[in-house]
Amino acid sequence: MTLDSLTETSERISMTPFCISLAPGVPNALGATLGQDCIEKVLPGLEAATDDDIALILDLTGIQAVNASFLKATAFWAFQCGQASVKQQPRTSDERWAVRPLRVFPAVTGCSGEVMSDVDDFFSGRQLPILHVDERTADRMIKGHLLGRLDPVLEKTLTGLVAAGEATAAELAATSDDAITLNGWNNRLADLHLLRLARRRRRSKFWVYTPTTKHISVWG
Amino acid sequence: MILNSRNADAIRRLLQSKSDLNATLNSVTGFSLAGMFEFFATAVGDAGSKAQIKQIEELATARNGRMREAWLQWTGTATDAYGEVDCHAAPTVEFFRLRRREDQTGLPYQLYQERFVRSLKEAEFQRKFAEALAGAMADMTDNVIQHSLALPGEFSGFAGFHILPGYMAFAVIDVGRGVLASLSRSPTWAHLHTASDALQAAVFQHASSRPDQPEGEGFRTLFKSLADRNCRLRFRSDNAVLNIEDAGMHREAAIASSPPLCGLQLSVCCTLKGRPEEKVIDDA
Numbered sequence: 097m098t099l100d101s102l103t104e105t106s107e108r109i110s111m112t113p114f115c116i117s118l119a120p121g122v123p124n125a126l127g128a129t130l131g132q133d134c135i136e137k138v139l140p141g142l143e144a145a146t147d148d149d150i151a152l153i154l155d156l157t158g159i160q161a162v163n164a165s166f167l168k169a170t171a172f173w174a175f176q177c178g179q180a181s182v183k184q185q186p187r188t189s190d191e192r193w194a195v196r197p198l199r200v201f202p203a204v205t206g207c208s209g210e211v212m213s214d215v216d217d218f219f220s221g222r223q224l225p226i227l228h229v230d231e232r233t234a235d236r237m238i239k240g241h242l243l244g245r246l247d248p249v250l251e252k253t254l255t256g257l258v259a260a261g262e263a264t265a266a267e268l269a270a271t272s273d274d275a276i277t278l279n280g281w282n283n284r285l286a287d288l289h290l291l292r293l294a295r296r297r298r299r300s301k302f303w304v305y306t307p308t309t310k311h312i313s314v315w316g
Numbered sequence: 317m318i319l320n321s322r323n324a325d326a327i328r329r330l331l332q333s334k335s336d337l338n339a340t341l342n343s344v345t346g347f348s349l350a351g352m353f354e355f356f357a358t359a360v361g362d363a364g365s366k367a368q369i370k371q372i373e374e375l376a377t378a379r380n381g382r383m384r385e386a387w388l389q390w391t392g393t394a395t396d397a398y399g400e401v402d403c404h405a406a407p408t409v410e411f412f413r414l415r416r417r418e419d420q421t422g423l424p425y426q427l428y429q430e431r432f433v434r435s436l437k438e439a440e441f442q443r444k445f446a447e448a449l450a451g452a453m454a455d456m457t458d459n460v461i462q463h464s465l466a467l468p469g470e471f472s473g474f475a476g477f478h479i480l481p482g483y484m485a486f487a488v489i490d491v492g493r494g495v496l497a498s499l500s501r502s503p504t505w506a507h508l509h510t511a512s513d514a515l516q517a518a519v520f521q522h523a524s525s526r527p528d529q530p531e532g533e534g535f536r537t538l539f540k541s542l543a544d545r546n547c548r549l550r551f552r553s554d555n556a557v558l559n560i561e562d563a564g565m566h567r568e569a570a571i572a573s574s575p576p577l578c579g580l581q582l583s584v585c586c587t588l589k590g591r592p593e594e595k596v597i598d599d600a
Binding site for chain 2: 122123124126127128129130133160161163164165168176188189191193194195
């Protein structure tokens, strides 16, 4: 046993379910109003999780059509709230659907071909990635692939993180031939966290990052 | 005289001028979806006079046809808006009233959208285009719920479609607060002071009243669905009217003044071939 491990402090490990699912419940997921009504059902759970990360999985199984307004009011809204949490930004206003800091990691699942394309288009247009969950248990995401857009450098970093399972910047740097500084690795991992593709917790003075699913591939 | 969007105001003025009501009624030989909707909205929206509304009602209900059906459904006097609807039909004309949030999100509207798509497919529209149009229409009705009310209460939305072989029109109206008042809530768009500027910002810059999302998706979706198609779009709010004609690669827009009215009225017509013109609803 080393001195470091004796003095190591770690953030509390969440024992609450990591996943919350929401489904539109109608075949055509169109419009912000429907999206808001979906989010309304899970909002208390999201707001209550002040100390825990929550994956919000938008289940589009059986959905025939989806549009940008719906995605903006659901997955993208959750994305903005997740980023507000990372950036420690306060709630922007008293508006019902104002962006507020939530420890949420949005994802989608169950997309058919055309719906998958629509989700991909929506996030690509914003230069953002979104995880499509392909396999999961009731409370964990196991396997997924990326829709939207992820910078190739971050994609490579994510691949490395997935291979490692969990890693600090120093650990990931040790497995790579890339000639970048430790600070550069820290920034890449922080970006993945901001993009809601990696969770993180403190271990001593380091951040330990974990991919949101064990296996992630890139779509297309 | 055909009651289309160009002369909806003229017919309303005829009624207001206390001319012979019967002569006015008889002069209207047909109506388009856009004309009828705009006529209803301008009448109800700015009238404030029960006598005027009664005149409109008389014009609307003089014949046992589509205009009567639309008027009764919009004003809520129809006993059961959905009771007689065949869920699996492919109607050429159908209306939908939006009073509550659930009207936008519930099963009846889902079925309405499906009938819209089914009717379009029967009218030779390709499935993907038909679904895109349904998505655009859903976004327009969604705007009624999202933006038209200044205070909590009942919405005043009304939607309809008219479909013929190779032709489709849909219209969505409300007599709520209008685009300028809605955008004035947003710090990004609060600098807009005229209805004309507000309407153009909403349509061309996708201005939205949401504080965290200064750009909306509704009009972007609408134009995306109609890209490279022969279509005409008309938007009217407060005292501004914006007409856009899109013939494939060539798009022309014209902004003008109009008699003031509440809310936002929009109509879209599209043809698979030839110049898009509003067509008269068969009222037989």
